[in-house]
Amino acid sequence: MVIFVSDKQQDSRTRLLDSALRVVRAKGYSATRIDDLCSDAGVTKGSFFHHFRSKDDLMLSAVGHWDTMTGNLFAQAPYHHLDDPLERLLAYLEFRKDLLVGDLPNFTCFAGMITQEAYETRPEIVAACERSISGHAATLEADIREAMSLYGIQAEWSAEGLALHTQAVLQGAFILAKAKGGAAIAAESIDHLVRYLKLLFSTHNQT
Amino acid sequence: MVIFVSDKQQDSRTRLLDSALRVVRAKGYSATRIDDLCSDAGVTKGSFFHHFRSKDDLMLSAVGHWDTMTGNLFAQAPYHHLDDPLERLLAYLEFRKDLLVGDLPNFTCFAGMITQEAYETRPEIVAACERSISGHAATLEADIREAMSLYGIQAEWSAEGLALHTQAVLQGAFILAKAKGGAAIAAESIDHLVRYLKLLFSTHNQT
DNA sequence: TCTTCAATACCAATCAGTCGGTATGGTGTA
DNA sequence: TACACCATACCGACTGATTGGTATTGAAGA
Numbered sequence: 001m002v003i004f005v006s007d008k009q010q011d012s013r014t015r016l017l018d019s020a021l022r023v024v025r026a027k028g029y030s031a032t033r034i035d036d037l038c039s040d041a042g043v044t045k046g047s048f049f050h051h052f053r054s055k056d057d058l059m060l061s062a063v064g065h066w067d068t069m070t071g072n073l074f075a076q077a078p079y080h081h082l083d084d085p086l087e088r089l090l091a092y093l094e095f096r097k098d099l100l101v102g103d104l105p106n107f108t109c110f111a112g113m114i115t116q117e118a119y120e121t122r123p124e125i126v127a128a129c130e131r132s133i134s135g136h137a138a139t140l141e142a143d144i145r146e147a148m149s150l151y152g153i154q155a156e157w158s159a160e161g162l163a164l165h166t167q168a169v170l171q172g173a174f175i176l177a178k179a180k181g182g183a184a185i186a187a188e189s190i191d192h193l194v195r196y197l198k199l200l201f202s203t204h205n206q207t
Numbered sequence: 208m209v210i211f212v213s214d215k216q217q218d219s220r221t222r223l224l225d226s227a228l229r230v231v232r233a234k235g236y237s238a239t240r241i242d243d244l245c246s247d248a249g250v251t252k253g254s255f256f257h258h259f260r261s262k263d264d265l266m267l268s269a270v271g272h273w274d275t276m277t278g279n280l281f282a283q284a285p286y287h288h289l290d291d292p293l294e295r296l297l298a299y300l301e302f303r304k305d306l307l308v309g310d311l312p313n314f315t316c317f318a319g320m321i322t323q324e325a326y327e328t329r330p331e332i333v334a335a336c337e338r339s340i341s342g343h344a345a346t347l348e349a350d351i352r353e354a355m356s357l358y359g360i361q362a363e364w365s366a367e368g369l370a371l372h373t374q375a376v377l378q379g380a381f382i383l384a385k386a387k388g389g390a391a392i393a394a395e396s397i398d399h400l401v402r403y404l405k406l407l408f409s410t411h412n413q414t
Numbered sequence: 415t416c417t418t419c420a421a422t423a424c425c426a427a428t429c430a431g432t433c434g435g436t437a438t439g440g441t442g443t444a
Numbered sequence: 445t446a447c448a449c450c451a452t453a454c455c456g457a458c459t460g461a462t463t464g465g466t467a468t469t470g471a472a473g474a
Contacts (some may be wrong), residue, residue: 012419028324030237034464045465047420055464104326112382116323117235119311119385130386157402161395164383168396172379175319176371178326179337188368189375195364196403219453241430253455256431 013051015041020062021069026105029059029117056122059114063128066110067135074139085146086201090194092140096170097190100183107183108174109133137163151201162200169193220258222248227269228276233312236266236324263329266321270335273317274342281346292353293408297401299347303377304397307390314390315381316340344370358408369407376400 019040024032034055038048052058079091100107111129118125137160144159173186226247231239241262245255259265286298307314318336325332344367351366380393 026327028235028237030235031324031328033462035462044421046422049465050419111386113323115382115386116320117238120233121238126386126388130388133383133386157395157399161392162399164392165396165399168379168383168392169376170379171382172375172377175322175378176340176375179318179322179333179340181333181337185368185371185375188364189372192364192369192372192403196399196406199403199406240428242428251455252431253433254453257453257455260431262430 012041012043012047014065016043016048016051016058017062017065020058021066021110022105024059024062025108025110025113029114056125059122060125060128063111063114063125063132067128067132070132070136074136085143085150086197088143089140089147089197092143093166093190093194093197097187100177100186104174104178104181104183108178109171112171112174133167134164137167140166147201153201155200166193219248219250219254221272223250223255223258223265224269224272227265228273228317229312231266231269232315232317232320236321263332266329267332267335270318270321270332270339274335274339277339277343281343292350292357293404295350296347296354296404299350300373300397300401300404304394307384307393311381311385311388311390315385316378319378319381340374341371344374347373354408360408362407373400 016037019037020032023036023040027036034045034048037058038045048058052061074092074095077092077095079088079095082088082091111132115126115129115133118129140163141159144162147153148155148159169189169192173189176189177183177186223244226244227239230243230247234243241252241255244265245252255265259268281299281302284299284302286295286302289295289298318339322333322336322340325336347370348366351369354360355362355366376396376399380396383396384390384393
């Protein structure tokens with residue numbers, strides 16, 4: 001929230017999109033009411049339907065909003081400066097761990113949550129979530145590929161697959177965190193992922 | 208579904224619980240209507256409210272139902288016969304891969320889905336899901352502990368933490384599968400997890 | 415005056431839950 | 445055997461609240 005939400009007093013449209021990220025991550029897609037979004041955004045229903053045709057229309061835009069917000073966040077993150085591509089990847093995961101602060105809905109993934117709920121009923125929205133998740137994974141893929149050639153890894157797994165695996169671990173970590181009611185278990189899962197990557201790229205273990 | 212659903216012509220109560228597992232995994236918790244469950248179970252609303260006080264009451268029972276169904280499934284699974292505890296663990300994951308068949312809602316985790324959606328609003332139900340997930344993880348913990356001592360692993364990670372990590376990977380794999388619209392990516396994530404465990408327990412890599 | 419944005423009252427559909435009543439089968443008793 | 449009595453299971457029309465969406469009006473800037 002504190003991270004992903006734009007400045008106060010944005011225009012109504014942006015405030016509604018910000019509210020969608022907040023409220024949906026707390027209550028889920030179906031349970032989120034249009035009135036919830038309006039009151040969270042401090043906006044009336046008339047304004048809502050001026051800017052969006054329907055709830056689903058807003059949600060589709062909200063996925064795009066999520067994508068640009070997170071895109072900016074990771075683009076500005078510190079881990080890109082490192083020289084070694086493996087170090088960049090590991091620093092990315094440290095950065096993900098640093099984001100595990102505040103209440104749980106603060107750091108869980110909007111796209112992942114919606115994918116779960118909307119899978120059967122809103123294919124368009126799920127497709128947008130897929131593009132967001134895969135697009136983010138793609139930003140790791142380059143580093144992974146570079147690390148593979150730098151460390152001379154000839155593997156039966158692909159850079160793309162490993163990048164997606166990191167996202168799977170993160171998504172799963174969020175669920176476990178919700179189940180356990182705390183971020184600690186999520187951090188532990190990320191630690192396991194870091195350990196895996198280190199083992200994978202240690203020169204003794206080329207598979 | 209084909210796996211987790213009891214025989215036809217059970218009593219109405221059991222049919223409603225089976226329907227809950229099916230319908231919720233397809234449509235999500237909030238989007239599941241009582242009428243959906245009734246028509247899926249071939250039962251009337253009157254019958255529903257004869258057996259359950261409310262929707263939430265049924266859902267709480269459904270988590271217990273899920274727990275016993277999956278408990279039986281894994282108790283009867285073939286991987287327990289192996290002598291080596293690490294082999295048992297790896298065979299468990301192969302078994303999980305074998306379960307990735309049919310439509311996506313067939314093999315996703317009821318408890319994990321509900322945890323996502325109900326986290327803020329139904330603490331009791333989430334607590335039941337947590338017990339189910341952690342209880343399942345606990346069945347792996349013994350094997351992990353045994354493998355640690357057999358392979359002489361002195362680690363900074365715990366058997367419990369690693370067991371929970373396997374569940375996190377599975378949960379995340381399900382989300383990615385829904386995003387990508389197929390089970391393949393989930394299998395790939397499980398492969399990465401298997402590779403991690405092998406590296407972790409290979410005697411060259413004691414951390 | 416025309417367009418953009420927003421406020422409020424309102425509508426129709428949906429949905430969780432209620433309620434009065436029925437069907438069936440078991441048990442005790444004469 | 446026959447009858448009264450009761451409990452469990454079930455039925456489905458109905459209700460009141462919720463909710464997505466609409467219609468109407470107003471206000472401010474260009």
